[in-house]
Amino acid sequence: MKLESVGKVDVADILIIGGGIAGLVAANAAKDESPDADIIVVEKAHVPYGGQANKGAGNINYLAPGDDHEKWIEHHVKKIGVYLEDQDLLRAYTRENVPNLDRFDSWGGGLCRSADGKIISLKWLPYLPSSMAAADIDMMNPLYKRARKMGVRFINKVAMVDLLKDGDACVGGIGFNVVDGTCHIIQAKATIITTGGQNWRVQPKYADLRGDGSAMAYRAGAEMRNCEFGSFHVMQFARSMEIVYGAEEAMYNAKGENLTARLEDKEPSDVDPWAFVLWYKEMLAGNGPIVSKTDESYVFTVTIPRHLTEEVWKRPVTTRYWGRFIDKQQKAGIPYGGTQEIFPGFVGEHGPIRVDHDMAASIPGLFGAGAASSCGSAWAGAVPTPPGRLRGGGFGVVFFTAMRGGPAAARYANAAPDSTRVDAGQAESLKRGFMEPLERERGIHPLELVKQIQAAVVPLGYCMYKNKERLEEALSLVLDVKAQIPDLRATDFHHLAACNEVRSMVHDAELFYRASLERKETRGWHIREDYPERDDAEFLKWIIVKDNKGEMDLSTEPVPIERYTYKP
Amino acid sequence: MNTIKVDYDACNGCRMCFKVCYVDVWRYDDEQDRPIVAYPEDCTGCNMCELECPTEAIEVIVDYENRPWPPVIERGFPYVPGRAES
DSSP: OOGGGTSEEEEEEEEEEOOSHHHHHHHHHHHHHOTTOOEEEEOSSOTTSOSSGGGSOOEEEEOOTTOOHHHHHHHIIIIIITTOSOHHHHHHHHHHHHHHHHHHHHTTOOBOBOTTSOBOOBOSSTTOSSEEEEBOTTTHHHHHHHHHHTTOEEEOSEEEEEEEEETTEEEEEEEEETTTOOEEEEEEEEEEEOOOOBOTTOSGGGTTOBOHHHHHHHHTTOOEEOGGGOOEEEEEETTTOOBOTTGGGGEEOTTOOBSGGGOSOSSOSSSOHHHHHHHHHHHHTTOOOOEEEGGGOHIIIIIHHHHHSSSSSOOHHHHHHHHHHHHHHHHTTOOSSSEEEEEEEEEEOBOOBOOOTTOBOSSTTEEEOGGGGHHHHOSSOSSSSTTTTSTTHHHHHHHHHHHHHHHHHHHHHHHSOTTOOOOHHHHHHHHHHHHHHHHOSSOBOHHHHHHHHHHHHSOHHHHTEEOHHHHHHHHHHHHHHHHHGGGBOOSSHHHHHHHHHHHHHHHHHHHHHHHHHHOOSOBTTBEESSSOSOOHHHHSEEEEEEEETTEEEEEEEEOOGGGSSOOO | OOEEEEOTTTOOOOOHHHHHOTTOOEEEETTTTEEEEOOGGGOOOOOHHHHHOTTOOEEEEOOSTTOOOOOOOOTTSOOOTTOOOO
């Protein structure tokens, strides 16, 4: 059988799966390293509009002049990652932060600077040891143009489903066009997954993050790490369902009691996970609804107006984008601000592909960058993939990981033999598998399973305030959904993509709950009702998950804390 | 469900709506040379198609009362945001 009979074949040195900000930064950095490298970026939507970067606030974690780097590392280890960081990598992040921002800017990223060329920075919260820089949220446009000018090829509207293997090594990927169904096979010496974190289609702005990268890497044999931390939340206004930063600074129950006063950490590093636990407990006790008096919130009244108006940073695209949301809500009679009911909005940010300091995954030829592998890189420790509790950390992690991973993949491809090959039989078998839902005359609509998997992931009692009984119940629900995957039916290629995505969502949910059951302690974002203390004797370890003949095989690996500066 | 209205008299066929949608709501009808709202149930209300349309031919009407997410099915108590009993 010829490979060309299976689908449209392209050959490249480097395949980048995901054309959001991480994919674009990786492509640019790889080209800088190896200008002759032939690079293909495959994007499920359309470059440069997919992913998260153009739907956020454009804030970038920045270690500004005057910020004490050592104090910031210490803050991160003690408050955010709680000793589960790879502290070598955290130090590298800190060291590379400013050079990375300058490099992004030299590519046309458009950092907001003063007339004398200095980066204009702000503090999210006055006591935090790092700052925030900013760029307008159309910053992917110049990165896209630069990459194209350097010869990077782009394939839009193609959903990659699986990685291709030659022995143990990854030699490319296979997927299909979501409009016309054409099967695409990309043969490559090195592959970088930049598909973002997992959102389980819950948070509208990030609803395109469906975990395909994590699932395809796992199926190809790659190890996963820190899977138990992917349940990030932010408070949302109940009526508009818009994220409300700083709401947890002024939470009150229906009795008028100040709930924020009950939170132990008086200077949290941005979002405090215990605020969501408190919301849950108060609601269970019948003390809801919970409101936020946003007029009492520093972030809401001081930080956000500075960030989203043009008071400090001139960002017309950002201002217009957020202004449209707020205008529409106000026209619909929904207030923005004041005293309003709030609830924990699920974000997820599950990004567990394990990578090393070069962002290489555990199988040869595979790399990960951006949110898809941010938990798995362990640089941030016991938190969901940044941004997590590090406001602006999304860009920070993208610059750091993609500026390392892109060049490392280029070096790997340069050293790889030209004899790389893709087996046509393997490609055909994978294609037959992911096209199957189209063949069924009857079956389950993918959106039905999306609802079911969301019901297994979103409840706070499952994903945020955990105990053995509830975790097992949630895992059981996930496995019920998993059992229905063979019955998925698609009537077109849009829904065929949804079928594969829901399989990825189930996969990530199973990883999350199995790892959550394994970590019998409370640390960082992982909060166990039945194990309320941190247990450094037993759990100063990373939990690793790997496929073992169709079963999830869990093991642990000690954090090499003895050689790190900060120890419990 | 959100409603997306297209003023086909104003539409110039540039396909920006099709390009900017990150959740694949749009298709383009080549025969009639115009965009189609193919999967409105997947629309997240991000307004990108409306904002990027050069002829302002698109209006996204967000259904605030019946948003499909998040399906907040809290364990232990039913909860719909904005409709909690005080």
